[in-house]
Amino acid sequence: MNYRMKIQYDGTRYNGWQRQQSTDMTIQGKIEDVLSKMVEKPVEIHGAGRTDAGVHARGQVANVHLDTSMSPDEICTYLNRWLPDDIGILSVENAPQRFHSRLNAVSKRYDYRICTNPALHVFDRKYLYPFAEKPDLNTMKKAAGYLTGEHDFQGFCARKMKKSTVRKLTSVTFHELPGELCISYEGNGFLYYMVRIMTGTLLEIGTGKRSPESILTIFDTRTREQAGFTAPARGLTLIDIQY
Amino acid sequence: MNYRMKIQYDGTRYNGWQRQQSTDMTIQGKIEDVLSKMVEKPVEIHGAGRTDAGVHARGQVANVHLDTSMSPDEICTYLNRWLPDDIGILSVENAPQRFHSRLNAVSKRYDYRICTNPALHVFDRKYLYPFAEKPDLNTMKKAAGYLTGEHDFQGFCARKMKKSTVRKLTSVTFHELPGELCISYEGNGFLYYMVRIMTGTLLEIGTGKRSPESILTIFDTRTREQAGFTAPARGLTLIDIQY
Numbered sequence: 001m002n003y004r005m006k007i008q009y010d011g012t013r014y015n016g017w018q019r020q021q022s023t024d025m026t027i028q029g030k031i032e033d034v035l036s037k038m039v040e041k042p043v044e045i046h047g048a049g050r051t052d053a054g055v056h057a058r059g060q061v062a063n064v065h066l067d068t069s070m071s072p073d074e075i076c077t078y079l080n081r082w083l084p085d086d087i088g089i090l091s092v093e094n095a096p097q098r099f100h101s102r103l104n105a106v107s108k109r110y111d112y113r114i115c116t117n118p119a120l121h122v123f124d125r126k127y128l129y130p131f132a133e134k135p136d137l138n139t140m141k142k143a144a145g146y147l148t149g150e151h152d153f154q155g156f157c158a159r160k161m162k163k164s165t166v167r168k169l170t171s172v173t174f175h176e177l178p179g180e181l182c183i184s185y186e187g188n189g190f191l192y193y194m195v196r197i198m199t200g201t202l203l204e205i206g207t208g209k210r211s212p213e214s215i216l217t218i219f220d221t222r223t224r225e226q227a228g229f230t231a232p233a234r235g236l237t238l239i240d241i242q243y
Numbered sequence: 244m245n246y247r248m249k250i251q252y253d254g255t256r257y258n259g260w261q262r263q264q265s266t267d268m269t270i271q272g273k274i275e276d277v278l279s280k281m282v283e284k285p286v287e288i289h290g291a292g293r294t295d296a297g298v299h300a301r302g303q304v305a306n307v308h309l310d311t312s313m314s315p316d317e318i319c320t321y322l323n324r325w326l327p328d329d330i331g332i333l334s335v336e337n338a339p340q341r342f343h344s345r346l347n348a349v350s351k352r353y354d355y356r357i358c359t360n361p362a363l364h365v366f367d368r369k370y371l372y373p374f375a376e377k378p379d380l381n382t383m384k385k386a387a388g389y390l391t392g393e394h395d396f397q398g399f400c401a402r403k404m405k406k407s408t409v410r411k412l413t414s415v416t417f418h419e420l421p422g423e424l425c426i427s428y429e430g431n432g433f434l435y436y437m438v439r440i441m442t443g444t445l446l447e448i449g450t451g452k453r454s455p456e457s458i459l460t461i462f463d464t465r466t467r468e469q470a471g472f473t474a475p476a477r478g479l480t481l482i483d484i485q486y
Contacts, residue, residue, distance in 0.1 A: 008362075009365060010368075090362060119251075123251075123299075
């Protein structure tokens with residue numbers, strides 16, 4: 001039977017989503033360990049977004065094939081009972097046998113939260129990136145216009161990729177909240193560090209360190225060095241995945 | 244000049260509000276240290292509510308007499324620049340010379356947050372008390388009716404007091420949220436551990452371990468042993484102080 005899980009986590013303590021050989025301090029590893037104990041054999045789960053170390057999620061999706069007589073709700077309760085309190089399983093549902101959380105994903109949304117007044121963010125400070133300068137929204141919006149659409153994003157990727165680096169960025173939107181600027185990115189796929197490099201580049205544009213048109217040069221040259229700094233993991237949250 | 248400050252803090256790391264001789268890991272101590280450096284002499288601040296170790300605040304109020312040419316906004320900026328990121332000064336305002344944050348307070352509100360589904364509270368887990376059983380709201384509301392009003396609350400106090408232990412509890416209200424039960428207490432003053440002992444007692448009533456009428460026995464006998472357990476500090480937040 002194939003199951004689909006919706007997962008949220010505080011990524012602060014973890015080396016990201018993807019299981020690694022050297023450590024089980026990964027979200028995937030923690031969930032697989034509990035499921036493996038539950039069914040008494042090794043289990044592999046498939047996550048939709050491979051979030052990096054320190055990145056959070058409110059709507060990660062994963063699927064897993066399990067041989068169990070437990071109901072989806074019972075699996076959900078079992079997981080939440082044994083998982084650490086910084087990982088929460090929001091739901092477990094039956095899924096079609098061929099459903100694959102990553103391959104079937106149509107679009108994903110990531111939010112990057114920038115803290116412009118830390119005094120207002122005492123309680124959620126671990127989930128925002130404190131940024132000393134106040135960036136200019138108008139120039140950032142102009143740059144976001146250049147970013148949106150189908151492009152080769154190799155210049156916004158921290159690794160040289162052999163496979164295609166063409167992705168479609170559907171929208172980049174800005175939300176101003178008390179002491180906070182939140183940038184939402186929606187698209188059909190994101191490369192390694194892509195959201196964080198786009199955010200760093202937008203912040204450099206918003207503080208006058210580069211022009212909105214420099215986005216075009218990054219697309220043309222396809223080189224990471226042309227783009228801005230990598231914004232820290234703590235401000236990034238995987239919000240939602242559409243199928 | 245007398246200044247009035249509104250303060251919020253995550254109390255997790257601290258030994259409470261009140262400065263102690265042995266340690267400066269108190270909210271009062273941290274703020275006084277920064278102000279003392281600012282005016283280059285010892286400063287004493289007066290907090291409205293002496294929150295215990297581990298208790299949080301969203302609307303603590305303190306006043307302080309300072310001899311400085313800085314504006315209230317400049318003082319606020321200076322404090323936030325040098326305070327740790329789990330303490331935030333929301334505002335600094337000029338206050339009448341005789342204003343005293345504790346003596347002039349008319350009423351205070353504390354919220355106690357109980358987590359009924361930890362999977363939903365991955366991001367604010369440090370500010371809720373995880374409670375395994377689902378308490379019954381109707382019996383708790385009946386008990387809250389007995390608690391409300393002017394009473395001698397010595398039985399809900401963790402210390403034998405020489406001064407009067409008569410307080411007026413204006414209201415006890417319940418808010419059900421996803422995976423959470425929040426109890427709001429409003430009154431003209433609260434004794435040592437009083438909110439946490441009332442919460443523990445209400446939870447024992449809500450889970451059938453004692454009757455709503457046992458509240459009357461606690462008032463009659465004035466003994467701590469008659470009341471319920473002390474709910475942990477982490478779920479408690481000082482919300483607001485009225486003048």
